[in-house]
Structures are given as C-alpha cells and as structure tokens.
Amino acid sequence: MGQIIESMDAALAEEVGQVLMLETMERLLEDTSVDFLPSLIEVFEAESAQRLESIKNSFAVSDMAVLAVEAHSLKGTSATFGAEKLRAVSEKVEKAAKIGDESVVNENVPLIPDLLNEVLANLNKFSKGLGQ
Numbered sequence: 001m002g003q004i005i006e007s008m009d010a011a012l013a014e015e016v017g018q019v020l021m022l023e024t025m026e027r028l029l030e031d032t033s034v035d036f037l038p039s040l041i042e043v044f045e046a047e048s049a050q051r052l053e054s055i056k057n058s059f060a061v062s063d064m065a066v067l068a069v070e071a072h073s074l075k076g077t078s079a080t081f082g083a084e085k086l087r088a089v090s091e092k093v094e095k096a097a098k099i100g101d102e103s104v105v106n107e108n109v110p111l112i113p114d115l116l117n118e119v120l121a122n123l124n125k126f127s128k129g130l131g132q
Contacts, residue, residue, distance in 0.1 A: 048116055089108050
C-alpha cells in the first residue's frame with residue numbers, strides 16, 4: 001500500500017477497503033492529487049445519477065441497447081475508483097443486455113442503486129479520511 005493510504009486511520013481504511021480497492025485509489029491519487037479527489041467524486045456522483053436514471057428507464061422499457069451502453073459506462077467509471085462489486089454487476093448487465101438475456105438483466109439491474117450508493121458513501125468517507 002502507498003504512503004497516502006497508510007496515513008489514513010486504519011479502521012477507516014479497512015472499512016472503505018470493503019467497497020473500494022485501496023490499491024486502485026492509491027494509483028488514482030498518484031495520477032491526480034488528494035486535492036483533486038473531491039472534484040472527481042463530485043463528477044462521478046453527478047454522472048452516475050444520470051446514468052442510473054437512464055439504466056432504470058431503459059430497464060423499465062426493456063431497451064437492451066441503451067441499457068448495455070449505460071452499464072458499460074458505469075462499469076468503466078466504477079473501475080476507475082476500484083469499486084469492484086459495482087463494476088462486476090455493471091459488466092454482467094452490459095453483457096446480458098447485449099445478448100438479450102433478460103433473466104440476468106432482471107437479476108442484476110436492481111442491485112445497482114444500492115451498490116452505487118455504497119460506493120458513493122465510501123468514496124466520501126475515503127476523501128474525508130485523507131484530511132485527518
């Protein structure tokens with residue numbers, strides 16, 4: 001683990017590490033900066049809210065093409081922050097939507113809102129924890 005995360009409270013790092021891959025967050029901080037992280041989180045939060053709305057709408061009308069595109073985008077941004085559970089579910093939805101596998105779509109789309117909320121909460125905890 002890098003110096004930035006090692007400077008965090010150990011209990012907080014462990015808690016956040018249940019949702020976010022800390023190695024990925026460390027690389028992100030090395031590529032950008034600690035000061036820039038709140039802005040990145042804010043953009044992710046705004047974009048993911050729009051994406052979630054589009055996912056819900058396309059799911060409701062069984063628009064698999066739009067669903068696949070939106071899930072693909074959410075998969076990518078989730079990976080940026082090391083949100084592995086959300087990334088994996090988004091990938092399942094993307095692949096299933098592309099081939100029209102409604103059972104996999106129906107099983108996984110409902111998981112996205114809670115996973116996204118968990119990721120956002122932990123990103124904010126992580127960001128605040130860096131300031132300690």
